[in-house]
Amino acid sequence: MEFILSRVNIVKLKADVLVIGIFKGQRYSGAVKSINDSLGNALKNISEEERFEGDLGKSLMLSRTLGKIGSKRVLMVGLGEKTEFSTNTLRKIGTLVTNKVKGLSSIIAFSSELFRGPGHISALTEGLLLGSYEFNKYKTNNSEGNEIEKVIFASKQVKAFTLKEETDFARLISESTNLARDLVNEPPVYLTPRKLAEVASQIAKDGGLNCEIFDYAEIERRGMNGLMAVSSGSEEPPRFIHLTYEPPRKSRRSIAIVGKGITFDSGGLCLKPPDSMRTMKMDMGGSAVVLGVMKAIAVLQPSVRVHGLIAASENMTGAKAYKPDDVIRAYNGKTIEVINTDAEGRIVLSDALCYAVELKVDEIVDLATLTGACMVGLGSYTAGVMGNNQTLIDKIRKASDSVGEKTWQLPMDDELRVEIKSNVADIKNAGSRMGGAITAAMFLENFVGDVPWAHIDIAGPAFLEKGSDWSPKGATGFGVRTIIQYITGK
Ligand code: BES
Ligand code: MG
Ligand code: ZN
Numbered sequence: 001m002e003f004i005l006s007r008v009n010i011v012k013l014k015a016d017v018l019v020i021g022i023f024k025g026q027r028y029s030g031a032v033k034s035i036n037d038s039l040g041n042a043l044k045n046i047s048e049e050e051r052f053e054g055d056l057g058k059s060l061m062l063s064r065t066l067g068k069i070g071s072k073r074v075l076m077v078g079l080g081e082k083t084e085f086s087t088n089t090l091r092k093i094g095t096l097v098t099n100k101v102k103g104l105s106s107i108i109a110f111s112s113e114l115f116r117g118p119g120h121i122s123a124l125t126e127g128l129l130l131g132s133y134e135f136n137k138y139k140t141n142n143s144e145g146n147e148i149e150k151v152i153f154a155s156k157q158v159k160a161f162t163l164k165e166e167t168d169f170a171r172l173i174s175e176s177t178n179l180a181r182d183l184v185n186e187p188p189v190y191l192t193p194r195k196l197a198e199v200a201s202q203i204a205k206d207g208g209l210n211c212e213i214f215d216y217a218e219i220e221r222r223g224m225n226g227l228m229a230v231s232s233g234s235e236e237p238p239r240f241i242h243l244t245y246e247p248p249r250k251s252r253r254s255i256a257i258v259g260k261g262i263t264f265d266s267g268g269l270c271l272k273p274p275d276s277m278r279t280m281k282m283d284m285g286g287s288a289v290v291l292g293v294m295k296a297i298a299v300l301q302p303s304v305r306v307h308g309l310i311a312a313s314e315n316m317t318g319a320k321a322y323k324p325d326d327v328i329r330a331y332n333g334k335t336i337e338v339i340n341t342d343a344e345g346r347i348v349l350s351d352a353l354c355y356a357v358e359l360k361v362d363e364i365v366d367l368a369t370l371t372g373a374c375m376v377g378l379g380s381y382t383a384g385v386m387g388n389n390q391t392l393i394d395k396i397r398k399a400s401d402s403v404g405e406k407t408w409q410l411p412m413d414d415e416l417r418v419e420i421k422s423n424v425a426d427i428k429n430a431g432s433r434m435g436g437a438i439t440a441a442m443f444l445e446n447f448v449g450d451v452p453w454a455h456i457d458i459a460g461p462a463f464l465e466k467g468s469d470w471s472p473k474g475a476t477g478f479g480v481r482t483i484i485q486y487i488t489g490k
Helices: 030-038 042-049 087-101 120-131 160-185 193-207 216-222 225-231 280-300 345-358 372-378 390-403 414-420 436-445 480-488
Strands: 002-006 017-023 059-062 073-080 107-110 150-154 210-214 239-245 254-265 305-315 327-329 335-337 363-368 383-387 407-409 453-457
Touching: 002 160, 017 030, 017 087, 030 042, 042 059, 042 073, 059 087, 073 087, 087 120, 087 390, 120 150, 120 160, 160 280, 160 480, 193 210, 193 239, 193 254, 193 280, 193 305, 210 216, 216 225, 216 239, 225 305, 225 327, 225 345, 239 280, 239 345, 254 280, 254 345, 280 305, 280 363, 280 480, 305 345, 345 363, 345 436, 363 390, 363 480, 372 383, 372 436, 383 390, 383 436, 390 407, 390 453, 390 480, 414 436, 436 453
Parallel strands: 002 150, 017 073, 017 107, 107 150, 254 305, 254 363, 363 453, 383 407
Antiparallel strands: 059 073, 210 239, 239 305, 327 335, 383 453
16 A cells, blocks of 8 residues: 555546545535535535435445546545544544445545544554455455555645655554454464464564563473463463563663463363354464564664563363362462363463563553453453553553553452452462453452553454454454553653
8 A cells, every 4th residue: 555645636636536524514615615516516415315414434435426526436434523533533434444445446535634633644544554454364365356555645735754654653553453463363273372482583583672482491490380281281382472672772661561372272171162162263362462562662662661471372171281170389489279271361471470570670561362251341342451550550541542442441349359269279260250350350460569560351352253343353453552552652
């Protein structure tokens, strides 16, 4: 996709599809008015006929312009209420446009009312690039044809360097998100813990990051017993991955981003039923976010040291599999009674969180497809945020709001803590079903010491079987943009 500026009059501008934006109940003015006038009031007429009123998510295509304007078609997109307009609106518009022009056009143009402020071109571009994502590596016939080749921003005001800056940024963010999507969409036979480690070291190499990968022997030597236990039922060896970004000028602030990397979750001996086991290739969604973020951070060069940590393993049922009733001594010496082998994410994360604490970071943020309970509570489109530090939680929530990824805080209710009290060990790895997302977070809390920590349960939004208006089918890359925004934003 190529992005260019054009100062040609909007009426004369030649594109396959000219996109114009209409706020709810808005009267035509400026570019929209001149196009409508040139078309002999056609936009107004079909809007009335089709009851198109500018609602966000609604659009209307005028598919013939009969030579009255330069462009072949006009796509009117609803921008919704003017008072609710933000860059998130534009990101949605970008995605909607890719869906509407699929197969029709290689050249599209955006009319200037769609990009009037800083970040607008970037948001539209991000919407286009994220919206045109497809995972078709395994389809023999994968040419859907006619992709958008050229995107014209029709404006007399925008400067060339602004266009470049904003579209370059959008490209990087989208590539990082799409990388996370690819990793999650890959089948588990391909994306094993070893493969994940290979990808991580390639990202490190490309971005000039430091990379340490612990193999089975090193994991054992270090006493990462949680990761050992969970991987014991699999023929695939586990990996612990540690990428580090060092800022160009020494900085005292440091942060660890920790990802759950279960490349397939069968449930272990507490085997999942078939319907729940399907899609469990997504259980490394947190680790995919870590890699997407590290890729972007290497380019964006924020002035903070960033550690990307991943505990990668399969959760299988082999003869040596860990069992309910087992007791595991975690990295920090605490003992864990295994109640349910399907609550494996929190066990591998315990090692990774302890390791982050040893790095003496100022903050830890973990991302994990951790609990079905979180999806029951919040639905498939919203991630749950928990933690031990309200300031950090607020910052994460603010970052997610600003990039249009939906999050909601769940309470760490002290009365629920009894759920993970064990009779034989310090804690147990599962309580009752009630409040399952929260008790999972309370389990993790045992391994972060007093380091400010936020936990993002992405079980719902990491993977959407059917997709949605704004998200592709399958992996979404949810979390990549929030964390990049959190690390690089003000
Ligand atoms: N990977 C699952 C959580 C999950 C479920 C993610 C659905 C995405 C979609 C996790 O390992 C798991 O199985 N959790 C159990 C915990 C329970 C046994 C305490 C769950 O949520 O049922
Ligand atoms: Mg599980
Ligand atoms: Zn899992």
